[in-house]
Amino acid sequence: MPLNGARRKQVSIDENVLALPDAPSEAPHLLGSKCRACGAVFFPQQHTCQKCFSSALDKVKLSRRGRVYSCTVFRHHRRPPGYKGPLPYLFGQVELPEGAGVLTLFTDCSFDQPLKRGTEVELLVERFGEDEAGNDVMTFKFRPVQSK
Amino acid sequence: MRDAVIIGVGMHKFGRYPDKGYADLAEVAIRNALNDAGVPWKDVQALYAGSALAGPTSANNICGRMGLSGIPVYNIEAYCASGGVALRLAAEAVATGLLDMAVAVGCEKQERGFIPVLNQPQWATVQGLEVMPCTGPALEAQVYMETYGVTREQLAKVSVKDRKNAALTPYSHYSSGDLTVEEVLNAPMICDPLTMYMMGPPSDGAAAAVVCSRRQARKYSSKTPVVIAAAVHGSDKFSPLEDVYHELRHRVSYQAYEKAGCGPEDLNFAQLHNPVASMEFICSENVGLCGPGEGARIFDEGRTLLSGDIPVCTDGGFLGRGNCPGASTLAYVAESVWQLRGEAGPRQIKDPKLGLICHGGYGHHAVGIILKK
Numbered sequence: 220m221p222l223n224g225a226r227r228k229q230v231s232i233d234e235n236v237l238a239l240p241d242a243p244s245e246a247p248h249l250l251g252s253k254c255r256a257c258g259a260v261f262f263p264q265q266h267t268c269q270k271c272f273s274s275a276l277d278k279v280k281l282s283r284r285g286r287v288y289s290c291t292v293f294r295h296h297r298r299p300p301g302y303k304g305p306l307p308y309l310f311g312q313v314e315l316p317e318g319a320g321v322l323t324l325f326t327d328c329s330f331d332q333p334l335k336r337g338t339e340v341e342l343l344v345e346r347f348g349e350d351e352a353g354n355d356v357m358t359f360k361f362r363p364v365q366s367k
Numbered sequence: 368m369r370d371a372v373i374i375g376v377g378m379h380k381f382g383r384y385p386d387k388g389y390a391d392l393a394e395v396a397i398r399n400a401l402n403d404a405g406v407p408w409k410d411v412q413a414l415y416a417g418s419a420l421a422g423p424t425s426a427n428n429i430c431g432r433m434g435l436s437g438i439p440v441y442n443i444e445a446y447c448a449s450g451g452v453a454l455r456l457a458a459e460a461v462a463t464g465l466l467d468m469a470v471a472v473g474c475e476k477q478e479r480g481f482i483p484v485l486n487q488p489q490w491a492t493v494q495g496l497e498v499m500p501c502t503g504p505a506l507e508a509q510v511y512m513e514t515y516g517v518t519r520e521q522l523a524k525v526s527v528k529d530r531k532n533a534a535l536t537p538y539s540h541y542s543s544g545d546l547t548v549e550e551v552l553n554a555p556m557i558c559d560p561l562t563m564y565m566m567g568p569p570s571d572g573a574a575a576a577v578v579c580s581r582r583q584a585r586k587y588s589s590k591t592p593v594v595i596a597a598a599v600h601g602s603d604k605f606s607p608l609e610d611v612y613h614e615l616r617h618r619v620s621y622q623a624y625e626k627a628g629c630g631p632e633d634l635n636f637a638q639l640h641n642p643v644a645s646m647e648f649i650c651s652e653n654v655g656l657c658g659p660g661e662g663a664r665i666f667d668e669g670r671t672l673l674s675g676d677i678p679v680c681t682d683g684g685f686l687g688r689g690n691c692p693g694a695s696t697l698a699y700v701a702e703s704v705w706q707l708r709g710e711a712g713p714r715q716i717k718d719p720k721l722g723l724i725c726h727g728g729y730g731h732h733a734v735g736i737i738l739k740k
């Protein structure tokens with residue numbers, strides 16, 4: 220944090236993938252594309268519908284909840300090329316209600332075991348690092364929905 | 368259309384060669400293939416050179432090693448399917464009568480460790496979501512094992528079998544076949560469920576094939592020509608999560624069967640894409656050796672061993688012979704030619720007549736090649 224205590228500016232890891240909220244009361248969303256012709260929904264955004272090849276696609280905010288389709292833990296001590304996060308890490312695919320699949324990191328869960336398939340998970344935004352201008356770079360992850 | 372046949376194959380042994388470049392490796396493979404075929408370089412009318420990582424004009428550098436003869440030179444990149452695409456293009460040119468004599472070569476020179484993935488968006492790479500060759504296959508394995516009740520012990524046995532095949536193969540990365548199931552299970556865990564020994568080692572190497580018409584084959588060589596009955600290449604389509612990868616491998620292999628006028632039941636061997644152990648089961652299902660979820664069963668029954676009725680990965684594939692992206696499909700082609708000619712030495716299977724090679728290229732490409740004698 221800067222010495223004056225002011226909040227540092229937050230920027231998305233990729234503005235075409237993750238939309239950060241303009242106001243604290245709003246929620247962050249992943250961005251996808253929905254085909255006007257056939258209704259298929261994609262993540263990340265596409266220029267052309269990959270099902271029917273229509274180029275009439277709308278940018279859509281995707282559901283913030285989905286289910287774990289697959290999950291594994293990367294445990295090797297050797298850091299993958301280009302990877303900037305901690306080891307080990309949990310990742311996999313989340314299936315959203317719209318039908319789109321999201322490749323994502325998981326958080327707020329044990330690294331001992333991968334998450335079970337079908338676990339309900341929700342989107343959250345975490346600080347990933349810092350860019351050259353000193354902004355906080357924010358990324359998306361999914362975590363198991365806490366039962367209350 | 369006329370038959371395109373293979374009259375010579377050659378390899379540079381897979382392994383780690385810090386003092387060699389990709390062109391050094393490719394040159395050895397091409398010279399071995401030309402010697403096998405009895406064809407002088409000056410008679411080659413085109414060079415199709417595949418590599419994932421060698422870069423722009425690398426095919427010209429390879430051509431320069433053999434002699435700048437002015438022929439058309441094609442630099443092909445389709446990741447692990449690069450060499451297979453090279454063969455397909457050479458076969459097509461010969462079959463259509465465009466050329467009478469062509470060489471297809473695949474080569475790779477790479478660093479130890481994970482294979483660079485260059486085509487992914489930055490947000491995925493920096494978060495470790497695309498690591499080759501483990502993240503996608505590990506996720507696929509997790510789903511597969513849960514769906515069909517396949518165990519880690521069964522995966523470990525695939526690695527053991529492929530090391531044994533590789534130990535009988537003079538050009539493979541691993542020369543020892545005494546790996547045990549316990550050693551595979553206790554090896555460092557890379558990405559659940561895959562331990563280090565359930566993944567093929569990154570290798571340097573090269574493989575080449577000389578492709579020509581039957582008439583040319585008779586002119587140069589008395590060896591049995593191996594017919595390229597089909598050489599199909601496809602790229603990815605949009606698929607639902609449960610079909611990603613499966614659809615493409617299934618599609619190219621069945622297109623190849625149709626072209627060759629045969630089915631999976633007619634095969635005497637299958638050389639399958641096995642960068643990780645689970646993919647050997649999954650790919651055997653994709654190409655129709657068995658039904659969905661039955662890959663582990665036909666393995667446990669011994670049917671995919673060298674002594675079985677449908678031997679799979681006779682040279683050990685990626686898990687034993689090594690993971691050398693640009694060269695791997697043509698390494699399978701070379702192995703298949705030796706098997707069909709009866710020249711495979713201690714790993715020779717009994718009188719094969721027809722074999723399939725099904726090979727992916729980072730999920731974006733796949734080739735289905737059927738060879739027969």
